[in-house]
Amino acid sequence: MIPEEAVPTARDVPTGELEIEGRVMPASNATFVGSLAGVRVVYKPVAGERPLWDFPDGTLAGREVAAHLLSEALGWDVVPQTWLADGPHGPGMFQRWCEPVPEGAAVDLVPAGTDVPGFLAVLEGLDGRERPVSLVHEDTAALRRMALFDVVVNNADRKGGHVLTMPDGHRFGVDHGLTFHAEPKLRTVLWGWAGHPLDQDELDGLARLVPALxxxxxxxxxxxxxxxxxxxxxxxxxxxxxxxxxPLPGEHWPQVPWPPF
Known part of the structure; x- marks a missing residue:
């Protein structure tokens, strides 16, 4: 059983029997979508985690919860409510499902050289058809906070598909299993602000974390x-x-996850 103290208490978590509706097939680790007490959730059992060379086995679910806990302490609501519980395939991570809007992606690929108003260019490359493209992301306060959050938790896998564009303008980040490594691991598509000064709201948020940590x-x-x-x-x-x-991209570690989406 998962210890009670491992469950976030900022909001009541739904309890009961998980009714699995389907599985997310492209995911690297076993990922299910289902309903728990009428609440749609994502469920990632520890038993379905793929072994990695640089992260200890069986720790990804806990790292997802740790990312949520730090997000709550930061006060920016970057990570949807996440907790540990027992499910049909054993203990694992549960997270409230957040339905993004179908259009208006915060991170996108556009023809190389395209100037997209309100977006920052990150890098250029070739798509699956060998066409030159640019990786871009929006220049918004919500996404800046996510990029800064990723630096703090040392996120090694911020892909474009891990950014959820919500109807009210909020941005949620998901898939935080590859976080908190003691060695530098930051890999992200959100490099558009590299070297830019932090604003006062961002500095205040970071300062709140020091006594908490x-x-x-x-x-x-x-x-x-x-x-x-x-x-x-x-x-x-x-x-x-x-x-x-x-921060600026380093030189001794791939700085963008592959694939970027």
Whole structure:
């Protein structure tokens, strides 16, 4: 059974028997969609996690919960409500389903050289038909916060499809199993603000995390990530606050996930 203290308490979580409606086939790890007490949820059982060379086996579900806990402490609501519970295929991660709008993607591929108003260009390449394209993302406060959140949690897999464009203009990020590694792992499609100064709202949000990561938040995260990984999170936070800018891509690790969507 999952210990009660592992479940976020910011909102009541739905309980009961999960009714599985289907499986998300393109996902790297076993991912199911179903209904729990009338609430649509995503369910990722620990038993369905694909082994990775750089992340310990069986830890991805807990890392997703840790990302939600840090999102709540940050106050930006980047990650939908996420918790651990027992399901039809054993213990795993549960997350409230968030239905994005069908149009208006926050991250997109456009013909190379296209100037899209309100969007920032990240890189250029070739699509599946060998046509030159540009990877772009919107220039909005909501997406900036997500990009900054990814730096703090050291997200190694921010693909374009992991950004959900909500009807009210909010942006949710999903799929945070590859986070909190103690070594630099940041891989993201949200590089449009690299080197840009942080605004006051962003600095204030980061500052709120410092006492939390030295106290109650650290205690909650310790159920899901290691002490070394929590210390590394504090170090990344300290660097962001000291420099006051978005980081620049490094040279010793692929900086964009592949495929980017």
């Amino acid at each position: 030295e106290g109650p938040l650290a205690e909650s995260l310790a159920d899901h990530v290691t002490e070394l990984e929590i210390e590394a999170t504090l170090e990344r936070l300290a660097v962001l606050l000291a420099r006051g800018t978005f």
